[in-house]
Amino acid sequence: MSPSALSFEQLQPCSPQALRQNIAAGRYQGHTSGLGQGRVQANIVILPGDWANEFLRFCTLNRQACPVLDVSEPGDPFLRNLGVAIDIRHEVPRYRVFRHGELSEEPLDIEHLWQDDLVAFALGCSFSFEQPLLEAGIRLRHIDLGRNVAMFRTSIDTRPTARLSGKMVVTMRPMKAAAAIEAIQITGRMPNVHGAPIHIGDPALIGIRSLDAPDYGDAVPVEADEVPVFWACGVTPQSVVQASRPPLCITHAPGCMLVTDLWNSEL
Structure with missing residues (x-):
């Protein structure tokens, strides 16, 4: 843990914007249950464009497991309907990268992996x-x-x-x-x-x-x-990706969610 790392307890009073800023700065890498002051949290799935439409259909067929909150434009790393300046490349505590269904890395930042055809999905979280x-x-x-x-x-x-x-x-x-x-x-x-x-x-x-x-x-x-x-x-x-083996899929690490600016009461 770096000297500037913050604890779960230190982050509990943070607004969602401040929480995301601390995550983007690498000061927190843990789970987000109980953080965000009552704001909506989201699972993240990022796929190449030629898989994105099919994944959206998959979500429609499996809405209880995969309720869609927002979808980015191809190549745009910002989720513009969930809050102010949410850059999906930096604001999740830990990511998972799957290549052909195999977990290849768990980075803290995915800017080095971003491609012009990637589409980010934000899914509802328990x-x-x-x-x-x-x-x-x-x-x-x-x-x-x-x-x-x-x-x-x-x-x-x-x-x-x-x-x-x-x-x-x-x-x-x-x-x-x-x-x-x-x-x-x-x-x-x-x-x-x-x-x-x-x-x-x-x-x-x-x-x-x-x-x-x-x-x-x-x-x-x-x-x-x-x-x-x-x-x-x-x-x-993530279970589906491991079984279906798309060439690339980036997700959040389990429990390490994107904390949005939306209030849970809005849902």
Whole structure:
């Protein structure tokens, strides 16, 4: 960690603009759950132009996992509908670069990779519905523990296009039964950030072998009086990219989201 690095706690009071500036300066490389002062967070997928239209169709077919918030113009690195001067090349804490489906690097900046035909997609993120859950008094253990949310690759097939297919990824949050019912009601009103849960209870029914070993993020314990609650996740495109193997795809690292200027209440 560099001498100028900032901690999660230091960044919690930051406005989204100040947070993005610190991220772009390399002062923070961690997860963004709980940051941004109630602003919309977004998953990022960047593809060459000859894959972009097909990915947009894939998102239309799989809206619960891939709700589109904004799309850039080809070659334009700015997401102009999500805030002031959001340059997607610099303002995500950590990126992932996939070449033909293989993870090749996890840079802090992608300016050196930018091409004139790249199209950036911002997809809704479950971190955006955490604020109304917290405001309703529903505790979220990964936030209490200072961890990234637990994410799992499932056995659920996405709806394919000609070249894009793969398994759905989900986030998991443990809750008591009454809280889970309230969470269904709250998140069901937010389809732009994954909506209501897709599964509650036995993880084996959706192909998850162990909640102690998430595919992405951090393990979060489930107490004896709780049930695991699963939401569709915007990391699903990374699972699809690994299965479908486009020549180049750039994403956010799981949990390291783009924090926008939009208020969660707008969704």
